[in-house]
Amino acid sequence: MFQPYRFADIEVVEDAAALRLEVREFLDEWKYMWTPWERGLGWNRHDRKFSEALGAKGWIGMCWPKKYGGTERSMLERHVVIEELLAVGAPVGAHWVSDRQSGPLILKAGTETQRQKYLPEIIRGEACFCIGLSEPDAGSDLASVRTRADKVDGGWLINGRKIWTTNAHLSEYIIALLRTEGTAADRHKGLSQFVFSMNLPGITIRKIKDLTGLAHFNEVTFDDVFIDDDALIGTLGGGWAQVTAELAFERSGPDRYMTSFPLLEELVEHVNKTGSDRMIDRQIGAEFAKMAVLRQMSVSIAGMLQEGLLPNQEAAVVKDLGTDAEQRLPEVVRSILGQNSPLDKSTSLTEINAAITQTAPTFSLRGGTREIIRGIMAKGLGLR
Numbered sequence: 001m002f003q004p005y006r007f008a009d010i011e012v013v014e015d016a017a018a019l020r021l022e023v024r025e026f027l028d029e030w031k032y033m034w035t036p037w038e039r040g041l042g043w044n045r046h047d048r049k050f051s052e053a054l055g056a057k058g059w060i061g062m063c064w065p066k067k068y069g070g071t072e073r074s075m076l077e078r079h080v081v082i083e084e085l086l087a088v089g090a091p092v093g094a095h096w097v098s099d100r101q102s103g104p105l106i107l108k109a110g111t112e113t114q115r116q117k118y119l120p121e122i123i124r125g126e127a128c129f130c131i132g133l134s135e136p137d138a139g140s141d142l143a144s145v146r147t148r149a150d151k152v153d154g155g156w157l158i159n160g161r162k163i164w165t166t167n168a169h170l171s172e173y174i175i176a177l178l179r180t181e182g183t184a185a186d187r188h189k190g191l192s193q194f195v196f197s198m199n200l201p202g203i204t205i206r207k208i209k210d211l212t213g214l215a216h217f218n219e220v221t222f223d224d225v226f227i228d229d230d231a232l233i234g235t236l237g238g239g240w241a242q243v244t245a246e247l248a249f250e251r252s253g254p255d256r257y258m259t260s261f262p263l264l265e266e267l268v269e270h271v272n273k274t275g276s277d278r279m280i281d282r283q284i285g286a287e288f289a290k291m292a293v294l295r296q297m298s299v300s301i302a303g304m305l306q307e308g309l310l311p312n313q314e315a316a317v318v319k320d321l322g323t324d325a326e327q328r329l330p331e332v333v334r335s336i337l338g339q340n341s342p343l344d345k346s347t348s349l350t351e352i353n354a355a356i357t358q359t360a361p362t363f364s365l366r367g368g369t370r371e372i373i374r375g376i377m378a379k380g381l382g383l384r
Helices: 016-028 036-040 047-058 075-085 097-108 111-124 241-250 261-274 278-306 312-337 348-364 368-379
Strands: 128-131 148-152 155-163 171-179 191-197 203-209 215-228
Touching: 016 097, 036 148, 036 261, 036 348, 075 215, 075 261, 075 278, 097 128, 097 171, 097 241, 148 171, 155 171, 171 241, 191 215, 191 241, 215 278, 241 278, 241 312, 261 278, 261 312, 261 348, 278 312, 312 348, 312 368
Parallel strands: 128 171
Antiparallel strands: 148 155, 155 215, 171 191, 203 215
């Protein structure tokens, strides 16, 4: 039987119940500090003190070796912590990319010197990473990389631009996919990954404001930026394979369907106070059911990652369905409140709905556009 997708029936380990309770007790000391608007802005919010507090609890780099400061816990236990953080709209942006994908990449493909340098900083919540992938005028074509790293004495010289780089203006480090050989026409060939400081001479960052008036995305320009030889991660020319493996972490986690969860919780509280009917109950129940299915799929992928598998196809499914769910929920809220309901701060529900409504268009850009993701799914089905 043709089975392109594997979603095993995996349950979160039983002893994670105590961990979940511990995380909730920790969050009780923080969550009342955040406004509904802030909770609605999702995991991009940057709060260094909060990240450092999580690091002190051992909840960053949880699955990494103890010799780097990790606690060697399972991917499923990490999944529990991530769920609880997203459920309350915690400001995890200062360590999110570092913990989710930069650290795992360095752990797998980096040198021992790179592991010793970067992983302890990430685990303490002190190192914010950004990812240099997309480029101007390339649309969703990630392989169309023109930003170059040319070999010079003692290192490399970087020239070019990256765009949609989340939190670049707040990051200490970047991991960039650069062309070290050939041209953009060579596609996947001649691409390499490098890790280096965002404070180097020649780096210019231009903020890109979204509908909220805030800037999470950035355009990053490199003008003759010199990096040492030891900035190379993994194999020279092997960047494409490394990036595609990295994206399995980016596309499959709870952040791909739980960004809007605080809005669902606020909606339920509102309906409980103001009254409901069968149609409203059905709408809310349908959204909750979809989220429950997505959760089970994400837990299954966490189990695969724990086993060392590379579930790129499955991660694409979670990303696509999760994006639909996240973008649909604000419209569900508006249909329940009435199409003329305000997008303002008059109530907790309208405040958080305003924040998510204005950021929802970006959900289908992060981690790959809907068209790219569905192309990956079609390839998994043998249709292209």
